[in-house]
Amino acid sequence: MVEVNGGQGFVVPAIPNFEGHYDHLAKLMESFIRSKEYWDLIEHGITLPTERVLTEAQQKTLNDQKLKVLKLKNFLYQAISRNILDTIISTDISKEI
Numbered sequence: 705m706v707e708v709n710g711g712q713g714f715v716v717p718a719i720p721n722f723e724g725h726y727d728h729l730a731k732l733m734e735s736f737i738r739s740k741e742y743w744d745l746i747e748h749g750i751t752l753p754t755e756r757v758l759t760e761a762q763q764k765t766l767n768d769q770k771l772k773v774l775k776l777k778n779f780l781y782q783a784i785s786r787n788i789l790d791t792i793i794s795t796d797i798s799k800e801i
Contacts, residue, residue, distance in 0.1 A: 719782045733783055742776045745769070 720732035737743050750769045753762045781789060 719779055721782075722784050722788060729783065733780070737776065737779065740775075740779070742772055742779075745773055745776055749773075 720729055720736060722729045734743070737746060750766070750773060753766065755762070758766065
C-alpha cells in the first residue's frame with residue numbers, strides 16, 4: 705500500500721509486479737482487479753448494443769465500459785516488466801494479457 709498525503713489522506717493499493725512467479729501474480733492481480741470491480745470485464749468483455757443507433761444512456765454505458773477496459777489494461781501493463789511486455793504488446797484483449 706502507498707500512503708497519500710503523508711498518511712493524512714487515503715491509502716492507494718499498490719499494483720502487484722511480476723517477479724517470475726506467474727501463479728502468485730495471477731492470484732494477486734485477480735484479487736486487485738476484483739477489488740476494483742473490473743473482473744467482469746476479464747470474464748465477459750464489453751457488452752455491445754445490438755442497435756445501430758444508440759440512445760444517450762446506451763452510449764454512456766458503452767463509453768463507461770470502454771474507460772474501464774482502458775483502466776484495466778493500465779493495471780495489467782503496470783504489473784508486467786518491459787521485457788515481458790514486449791512479447792504481448794500486440795495483444796488487445798484484457799483476458800489475453
